[in-house]
Amino acid sequence: MTSSDRLTWNIAEWIVDQQQRPLPERMDHHVRRLLLDHLAGVVASSPGAVSGAVGEHVHRMYPGTTATAIGHGRSSALGAALINGTNGHGIETDEGYTPGSMHPTSVIFPAVFAVAQEKGISGDRVLTAAAIGMELSCRIAAAGHPATRNRHFHNTAIAGVFGAAAAVAVLLELDVTGVANTLGIAGSHASGLFEFLGQSAEIKRFHPGKAARDGITSADLAQAGLTGPTTILEGKDGYFAAYAGVEGTDWDPGILLGGLGEEWVLLGTYVKPYPCCRHLHGAIDAALHLVNTHTIDPADIASVIVGTFAIATRHAGRQLDTILQAQLSLPFTVAVALLRGGVTLTDFSEDTRSNIAVQALMNKVQVVLDDAADAAYPKSGRPADVTVVMNDGTRYQHRVEQPYGEPSNPLSDSDLEGKARALVEPVIGADGTKNLIESSWNFDSLEFLDFLDSAVRNADPR
Structure with a gap:
């Protein structure tokens, strides 16, 4: 040693x-x-x-x-x-x-x-x-x-x-x-x-x-x-x-x-595809896989079981008074993924957090310890296993060992630029976003920081 x-x-x-x-x-x-x-x-x-x-x-x-x-x-x-x-x-x-x-x-x-x-x-x-x-x-x-x-x-x-x-x-x-x-x-x-x-x-x-x-x-x-x-x-x-x-x-x-x-x-290092705690991403990926590969009517879901590592199980809160609480909640983000087929920044708004359908499905999500996942984290992965149980007893299950964005499952440069556009264009517009992207790839000075500052303070997205 x-x-x-x-x-x-x-x-x-x-x-x-x-x-x-x-x-x-x-x-x-x-x-x-x-x-x-x-x-x-x-x-x-x-x-x-x-x-x-x-x-x-x-x-x-x-x-x-x-x-x-x-x-x-x-x-x-x-x-x-x-x-x-x-x-x-x-x-x-x-x-x-x-x-x-x-x-x-x-x-x-x-x-x-x-x-x-x-x-x-x-x-x-x-x-x-x-x-x-x-x-x-x-x-x-x-x-x-x-x-x-x-x-x-x-x-x-x-x-x-x-x-x-x-x-x-x-x-x-x-x-x-x-x-x-x-x-x-x-x-x-x-x-x-x-x-x-x-x-x-x-x-x-x-x-x-x-x-x-x-x-x-x-x-x-x-x-x-x-x-x-x-x-x-x-x-x-x-x-x-x-x-x-x-x-x-x-x-x-x-x-x-x-x-x-x-x-x-x-x-x-990984790059996040979803704007929430990384411990939630494996479960989100698994939920999205299920809705993309099976015909699942959220109204017919009886329960959802999320198995993951011990530290992630601590993110099982259901109180959604703030955006931060939602961004740290496995039940909420898994429910959103199953209902909407994605998890974006707008999905953490007050309207979504108070949505009756989201809250109803969230309350059906159970977070449990998965021993195999706990043994793997953090040395070999961030595993999550999601099982969706329908009212008729049908079960759909998918396991993710490494969430999207990890080096073994990476975001491409183009996907990273897409993430940046989705975050930045609503604030400083397309031209400002283009400048940010180009300045990052071609970085040689810090002069562009003042441009970004001005663009944010005078935001008028085009």
């Missing part, structure tokens, strides 16, 4: 070494895919109420002009990272990394973009910093998952702050000691609890923004001379001891270090 000795220092040395190397062609393309997916979510989220609340806070507490908060004008770097990170996670469209159950883009890109704008940095250096930060956050999350989630922490925030700090350290060109101190400081910022689940608590959306902001703060403080514990990851009172538990039982340094510098686990 890989030893955790010098774990934080080994990571710091990798960060400094990796930034000197160009991204492999496949990785470069993948980062641009993630950029497009991220920016589409940010733009689509920016007119929302949560974005408005955080924007009000930022304009009051983080005034400035050095960075762009899309939909909210110029702000300080900390303020822009806070808003853009919140919006990246604002409508549950952001990608993720299954082995770590976390969403790296909504933390890392906002931190990198804010500091890059402030420092006048552009081009490949920005993408390299983002790639390093996302890679690290995925590895840290995977090394402690599911123990961290079982201890009630939100991996996106607690692992993401290390990735954001590392990415900003790259932009600031800190040496190995500076990076190690940056990570040590970031550990004191790692936070985010799962108590939002099942409630109307929109703080979930804020977690990536907070982690992005705190990652910037960590690197900036290290550059200024503040020191942090350089055993923050492996120490007896460090991150993994506090958030996961016992080395070798609850967390594995081998997952964090294995292939580091040679293999990019970030290539294993």
